[in-house]
Amino acid sequence: MQVYVNNAATSWPKAPQVGEMVASYISDVPHHAGRSGFSGPDIAGECRKLLANLLQVKDATRIVLGSNATHALNIALHGIHWQPGAAVVTTAAEHNSVLRPLHYLGKTKGLAVHILPVDKLGRVKPEEWETALVKYKPQVAVFTHASNVTGAVNDAALLGRLAKQAGAITLLDASQSLGIVPVLPEVWGIDLVAFTGHKYLLGPSGTGGLYIASEVDLEPVWVGGTGVQSDLDEMPVTMPIRFEAGTANDPAIAGLLTALKWSTEHVLNVSALQSKTERLATGLVTAGADVIVVEPPRTPVISFTLKNWTVEDAGEVLQKSFEIVCRTGLHCAPLIHTYLGTAPAGTIRLSLSQFTTDEDIDYCLKAINALTHETV
Amino acid sequence: MKQYECKRVENCFSSANIYEYRLPIKAKEEFIECFAPLGVIKYHKNFPRPCFQASLTDGATIKGIIADSVIKVSFPDSNPQECKANFEIFLEDLLKQQSAGRER
Numbered sequence: 001m002q003v004y005v006n007n008a009a010t011s012w013p014k015a016p017q018v019g020e021m022v023a024s025y026i027s028d029v030p031h032h033a034g035r036s037g038f039s040g041p042d043i044a045g046e047c048r049k050l051l052a053n054l055l056q057v058k059d060a061t062r063i064v065l066g067s068n069a070t071h072a073l074n075i076a077l078h079g080i081h082w083q084p085g086a087a088v089v090t091t092a093a094e095h096n097s098v099l100r101p102l103h104y105l106g107k108t109k110g111l112a113v114h115i116l117p118v119d120k121l122g123r124v125k126p127e128e129w130e131t132a133l134v135k136y137k138p139q140v141a142v143f144t145h146a147s148n149v150t151g152a153v154n155d156a157a158l159l160g161r162l163a164k165q166a167g168a169i170t171l172l173d174a175s176q177s178l179g180i181v182p183v184l185p186e187v188w189g190i191d192l193v194a195f196t197g198h199k200y201l202l203g204p205s206g207t208g209g210l211y212i213a214s215e216v217d218l219e220p221v222w223v224g225g226t227g228v229q230s231d232l233d234e235m236p237v238t239m240p241i242r243f244e245a246g247t248a249n250d251p252a253i254a255g256l257l258t259a260l261k262w263s264t265e266h267v268l269n270v271s272a273l274q275s276k277t278e279r280l281a282t283g284l285v286t287a288g289a290d291v292i293v294v295e296p297p298r299t300p301v302i303s304f305t306l307k308n309w310t311v312e313d314a315g316e317v318l319q320k321s322f323e324i325v326c327r328t329g330l331h332c333a334p335l336i337h338t339y340l341g342t343a344p345a346g347t348i349r350l351s352l353s354q355f356t357t358d359e360d361i362d363y364c365l366k367a368i369n370a371l372t373h374e375t376v
Numbered sequence: 377m378k379q380y381e382c383k384r385v386e387n388c389f390s391s392a393n394i395y396e397y398r399l400p401i402k403a404k405e406e407f408i409e410c411f412a413p414l415g416v417i418k419y420h421k422n423f424p425r426p427c428f429q430a431s432l433t434d435g436a437t438i439k440g441i442i443a444d445s446v447i448k449v450s451f452p453d454s455n456p457q458e459c460k461a462n463f464e465i466f467l468e469d470l471l472k473q474q475s476a477g478r479e480r
Contacts, residue, residue, distance in 0.1 A: 001424075093473065312387070313439070316427075317427060320427060321420065321424060321426070321427045322424055330388040331388075334388075370423060373421060374422070
């Protein structure tokens with residue numbers, strides 16, 4: 001039996017028909033890419049509309065499509081008109097997709113990057129967030145909506161509001177939340193939202209995007225061909241092509257569109273997924289695992305360690321002996337482990353999706369029971 | 377010509393010294409036992425795909441599924457290249473012996 005519980009890395013299975021759509025898009029005669037009108041299907045435009053519905057934003061052209069969340073975060077962070085001596089406030093729960101661009105900007109532009117601690121579940125403490133915003137007066141506040149290590153969801157509405165009150169541009173990393181937790185930038189006053197298409201949106205890898213509020217002025221990071229307005233020396237001001245230089249990953253965007261349509265027609269049963277997540281967490285505790293137990297709101301991500309096993313060895317056995325596809329280590333979020341008490345080795349992470357079955361969960365629990373009753 | 381293929385394996389840590397070795401044979405228990413003089417071997421035979429782990433006295437560890445042709449070896453942070461070279465000499469000799477044994 002093979003079990004896939006690595007959905008926080010990339011979802012599997014994808015939504016039905018995604019693979020077929022990607023294949024047919026590659027096989028079929030290409031349309032007149034990048035032009036408007038009614039001559040061919042506007043896959044990217046349709047995709048944007050469904051994303052706009054999901055994000056509840058009025059103007060779908062404010063959604064820039066790209067390769068992944070890292071791409072989107074870089075468009076945002078490198079596109080900001082940084083003031084001399086500017087400060088940024090972020091959190092220790094961030095993925096390297098946030099931490100590394102900020103580190104780079106600190107080195108190259110002299111930004112003062114303030115990384116706030118998180119609680120033992122990986123959440124930002126709102127009072128510390130507010131204090132830091134007042135103290136550092138950041139030009140930008142960046143935070144993850146949900147920890148990719150523990151599944152803990154931050155109160156993005158509150159954190160966003162506090163950041164806006166402090167005059168900061170707010171950038172939300174919704175890589176782990178969009179598709180599974182409401183993400184409402186216009187309601188919450190969030191300026192920028194980076195997301196990926198291949199996790200809980202159930203689309204192909206190589207897709208993602210950035211929502212840019214109309215009030216935010218970003219400079220394009222990537223410049224080049226757009227297929228339209230080619231007589232201009234500079235990137236067009238028209239959205240979203242201002243930030244979409246070069247040939248898009250159209251087959252993957254077509255796959256993402258298929259996934260979004262499917263998810264629109266098959267609304268996620270959040271409580272059923274929550275129940276599965278809780279059953280797995282409870283079972284792991286019973287089996288003797290040291291679980292980071294997170295109360296809702298949460299995503300279906302569970303991190304734990306085992307007393308008599310190193311994280312690496314446990315992961316090796318789970319993957320190779322039990323054929324459970326999971327993830328071990330730092331999960332590209334190196335700073336959070338200090339606060340979780342899981343430094344330096346990190347955790348074993350199981351992450352579910354709506355397609356995870358009760359049988360999958362039973363098998364995972366059987367495997368962990370076997371490990372806790374045996375040592376290396 | 378080497379009798380095995382070797383490929384570096386990455387993990388979360390830049391200092392990791394982990395390699396996979398694809399052997400020309402399946403690493404059955406008799407083969408794994410050949411590492412016994414170098415350290416301690418532990419088996420997990422009750423798992424769906426039985427596996428082993430050998431902790432060598434020089435700090436290296438060998439892991440794998442019993443009767444699979446790929447083994448994974450982690451070399452210690454201190455002096456990993458020398459440790460790797462020594463392991464590969466031992467492995468090469470071992471594989472030659474196995475090959476000679478099969479030919480007899």
